[in-house]
Amino acid sequence: MLSAGKGDAAKGKAVFEQCGVCHNPDSGEKKMGPGLKGLYKKDKMANGKKPTDATVKARIDDGGSGMPAYKDMLSDSEKDDLLAYLRTL
Secondary structure: OOOOOOOOOOHHHHHOOOOOOEEEOOOOOOOEEEEEEEHHHHHOOOOOOOHHHHHHHHHHHHHHHOEOOOOOOOOHHHHHHHHHHHOOO
């Protein structure tokens, strides 16, 4: 279970390297997937949901719109680290 503030942003940046193939971390510009700069400051994500740890984690787990599901590809601690990193963007 994810708890707010859990995770290591520095480790999350390393986890993000595989996400960076499709997502820009430093701009809102679309690559294959949407740019993630300011993700948590946005009113809604591409799927229409408000970005919270729970909704972002669900998107990572389930994928969608061409994004693969990472539910079984990333450990819970890697996902916590990734969310911590995404909160810094």
